[in-house]
Amino acid sequence: MSEPILRVQDIRKSFDGSGVLRGVSLEIREGEVVVIVGPSGCGKSTLLRCINGLETIDSGEIRLHNEVISGRKKDLHLVRQKIGMVFQSYDLFPHMKVMDNLLLGPVRALGRPREEVEKEALQMLDRVGLREKADVYPRTLSGGQKQRVALVRAMLMNPELLLLDEITAALDPEMVSEVLNVVIDLARGGMTMAIVTHEMRFAEAVADRILFLEDGVILEESDPETFFHSPKTERAARFLQSFTYASRRDGAEKQSKNNPQG
Amino acid sequence: MQGLGIHVLFEGINFQRLLGGLWVTLRLALITIGLSCVFGLLFALLMLSRKPAAKVFCRVWLEIVRFMPQLVLLYIVYFGFARIFGWDLDGETSAVLVFTFWGAAEMGDLIRGALTSIPRHQAESAAALGLRKSQVYRYVLIPQTLRRLTPQAINLSTRIIKTTALVKMINVAEVLKVGQQIIGQFYRQPDAAFWVYFVIFLLYFLVCWPFSVLSGYLEKRWA
Ligand SMILES: Nc1ncnc2c1ncn2[C@@H]1O[C@H](COP(=O)(O)OP(=O)(O)O)[C@@H](O)[C@H]1O
Ligand SMILES: [Mg+2]
Numbered sequence: 001m002s003e004p005i006l007r008v009q010d011i012r013k014s015f016d017g018s019g020v021l022r023g024v025s026l027e028i029r030e031g032e033v034v035v036i037v038g039p040s041g042c043g044k045s046t047l048l049r050c051i052n053g054l055e056t057i058d059s060g061e062i063r064l065h066n067e068v069i070s071g072r073k074k075d076l077h078l079v080r081q082k083i084g085m086v087f088q089s090y091d092l093f094p095h096m097k098v099m100d101n102l103l104l105g106p107v108r109a110l111g112r113p114r115e116e117v118e119k120e121a122l123q124m125l126d127r128v129g130l131r132e133k134a135d136v137y138p139r140t141l142s143g144g145q146k147q148r149v150a151l152v153r154a155m156l157m158n159p160e161l162l163l164l165d166e167i168t169a170a171l172d173p174e175m176v177s178e179v180l181n182v183v184i185d186l187a188r189g190g191m192t193m194a195i196v197t198h199e200m201r202f203a204e205a206v207a208d209r210i211l212f213l214e215d216g217v218i219l220e221e222s223d224p225e226t227f228f229h230s231p232k233t234e235r236a237a238r239f240l241q242s243f244t245y246a247s248r249r250d251g252a253e254k255q256s257k258n259n260p261q262g
Numbered sequence: 263m264q265g266l267g268i269h270v271l272f273e274g275i276n277f278q279r280l281l282g283g284l285w286v287t288l289r290l291a292l293i294t295i296g297l298s299c300v301f302g303l304l305f306a307l308l309m310l311s312r313k314p315a316a317k318v319f320c321r322v323w324l325e326i327v328r329f330m331p332q333l334v335l336l337y338i339v340y341f342g343f344a345r346i347f348g349w350d351l352d353g354e355t356s357a358v359l360v361f362t363f364w365g366a367a368e369m370g371d372l373i374r375g376a377l378t379s380i381p382r383h384q385a386e387s388a389a390a391l392g393l394r395k396s397q398v399y400r401y402v403l404i405p406q407t408l409r410r411l412t413p414q415a416i417n418l419s420t421r422i423i424k425t426t427a428l429v430k431m432i433n434v435a436e437v438l439k440v441g442q443q444i445i446g447q448f449y450r451q452p453d454a455a456f457w458v459y460f461v462i463f464l465l466y467f468l469v470c471w472p473f474s475v476l477s478g479y480l481e482k483r484w485a
Contacts, residue, residue: 052390054386054389054390076389077389077392077393077394077395078392080389080390080391080392081391081392082392083390084390085387085390087383087386087387089381089383091381091383091384091386091387093384093387093388093401093402093406094406095405095406095409095484104388104391104393104401104402105391105392105393108393108397108401109391109392109393109394109397110392150387153391154390154391157391157392
């Protein structure tokens with residue numbers, strides 16, 4: 001197998017003396033989709049934020065293509081040009097039209113010619129069904145449309161790795177799938193991704209590997225089939241249990257799987 | 263001298279004198295607003311700095327400016343500085359000093375508020391795109407700050423224009439003072455005062471109204 005694109009080695013991070021990441025190691029290979037799940041507050045966002053330098057780490061090391069990227073300051077922007085990230089909150093720039101949102105990174109950070117990027121941007125918008133929205137301001141878009149634009153914005157940087165942090169958590173339920181289908185499309189195209197999500201069925205559909213994070217450590221690492229149908233740890237089983245509901249009719253042990261909200 | 267008192271405005275060069283007074287008002291206000299923007303920016307940066315001493319300094323300054331009537335500050339500088347330090351400042355210089363002392367603090371607080379009201383995610387997602395720190399400010403934070411700031415800054419500017427009327431108390435011949443001189447000259451015309459003040463009201467309105475329209479327009483446009 002090829003060298004991993006990303007290698008996280010025993011990283012630790014604490015806020016105000018309480019350990020949020022307590023020795024996390026993971027590797028992601030090219031084209032691989034790793035989904036990180038775990039109870040809220042277990043450190044998933046912190047992990048992704050450490051990877052692209054939004055948080056500093058206390059110890060350990062992060063490498064991108066064997067190059068150490070943790071603990072850097074001056075050329076952090078160069079590292080981030082290779083790692084795309086989309087957040088939970090809608091973070092399009094409200095004072096720019098959709099197209100200007102998309103051009104900002106490639107034109108200003110990478111110095112690519114505007115016309116060339118514009119063509120590419122229109123193609124990508126077309127792919128996510130939003131070509132006609134190029135000239136509108138983000139406030140006129142629905143939440144699902146905003147997140148699709150945010151995905152396009154990240155992809156236009158041609159990142160080597162894409163980090164997605166609960167990108168559908170703030171969406172109305174009917175908009176979740178329009179966004180996640182774009183992610184699945186990217187996965188099919190071979191995009192390397194680390195995804196944090198609470199959408200378990202999506203996780204099962206998209207993941208090559210599931211990491212179960214609890215209390216700042218990775219408790220279980222499995223392929224999706226194993227993780228969702230016969231988890232190795234009791235903690236993971238209990239976590240998955242929290243996404244199911246008991247039926248109110250007879251045969252109460254029969255349970256229906258459901259997607260949680262938020 | 264009978265008939266409507268409004269004619270006093272057109273006796274001799276009275277109307278020109280009034281416009282001259284208005285120009286003094288405007289000049290004072292414009293200089294003050296300009297300096298308030300410059301020092302307000304420094305004030306905001308001080309307030310946002312991590313040094314506790316700088317923060318305390320700014321808070322004290324802001325409190326003084328807010329609880330002290332501007333007139334008292336004017337008297338302190340115009341009369342007090344001459345006695346205590348031997349600085350014999352003329353009325354306009356004193357006024358610019360005092361109003362800038364006030365305007366810079368208020369403007370600084372507005373700038374600080376506008377900057378800190380931008381969600382942290384804006385800066386983070388710009389940084390995540392691989393922009394340098396200076397580019398994050400230039401393309402993302404400063405444009406949004408200006409949009410939030412402009413209507414409030416315009417509002418403060420109209421308050422500064424109105425407050426300049428106080429300088430007549432330290433013998434600067436701004437528009438109100440000139441008006442009173444004209445009224446004094448025609449003390450036998452009972453309704454002269456009404457007409458002079460009415461015209462001054464119109465002049466202030468003409469100066470401040472465009473600002474208010476502009477601010478309303480920008481607020482709607484950038485909402
Ligand atoms: N900037 C911060 N300052 C202090 N505590 C933080 C900060 N960011 C996260 N935390 C804490 O770290 C823990 C993990 O947070 P997070 O990584 O956001 O969890 P998750 O994304 O898994 O829900 C939480 O207890 C949270 O309160
Ligand atoms: Mg989170």
